[in-house]
Amino acid sequence: QVQLVESGGGLVQPGGSLRLSCAASGFILDHYAIGWFRQAPGKEREVVSCITRWGDASYFITAVKGRFTISRDNAKATAYLQMNSLEPEDTGVYYCSALRHEATYCPENYDLWGQGTQVIVSS
Numbered sequence: 001q002v003q004l005v006e007s008g009g010g011l012v013q014p015g016g017s018l019r020l021s022c023a024a025s026g027f028i029l030d031h032y033a034i035g036w037f038r039q040a041p042g043k044e045r046e047v048v049s050c051i052t053r054w055g056d057a058s059y060f061i062t063a064v065k066g067r068f069t070i071s072r073d074n075a076k077a078t079a080y081l082q083m084n085s086l087e088p089e090d091t092g093v094y095y096c097s098a099l100r101h102e103a104t105y106c107p108e109n110y111d112l113w114g115q116g117t118q119v120i121v122s123s
Contacts, residue, residue, distance in 0.1 A: 002026035002112065004096045009117030012086055020081040020117060022096030027112075030054075033101040034072060034079040035110050038119075040092035048094070049081060050106035059106045063089070086121045093118050 008020040022034065035050040049070045051058045058070050064083075072079040079096065094117050097110035 004098060004112055004114035006094065006096045006114045006117040009094060009119045011120045011122065013123050014087060014121055016086050016121070017082070017084045018086065018119060020083065020094055020096075020119075022079040022081075022114060024077045024079075024098065027098075029072070029077045029079075029098070030074045031100050031102070032098040032112075033107050033110075034070075035097040035099070035106065036070065036079075036081045037095045037097060038090075038092040039095070039116075040089075043092075045095070051079065052104055052106060053101065057104055057106065083119070086119075088121045091119060091121050 003025055005023045008018055012018055033052050036048045037045050038048050039045040049060045051070045051072055055072050067085045069082045096114040098112040099107050099110040101107045
């Protein structure tokens with residue numbers, strides 16, 4: 001069964017950190033670009049970050065640059081989103097996504113999605 005499973009969300013105080021994981025199964029992650037998206041309450045889902053299949057290129061939205069890092073371990077079929085200096089505006093459901101994509105840049109659209117993990121940043 002092809003699936004992506006996120007974990008690592010939770011409640012954290014402003015300034016805190018979380019590391020989200022995205023575990024892939026049922027397909028070979030090496031061939032896929034990975035994207036992380038989030039959806040805040042009452043807002044549309046937005047891309048947060050992405051990484052190419054070999055990790056040689058990545059992208060971050062301006063709001064998280066310098067605070068978030070993205071990485072992947074293809075041997076473990078897992079991708080990560082390290083989130084530091086979290087702000088209340090980072091609150092939302094975070095989704096991992098994947099697309100079979102051989103190019104050395106991130107794709108705009110993805111066709112595999114996880115179920116999401118909740119991140120709440122609040123004091």
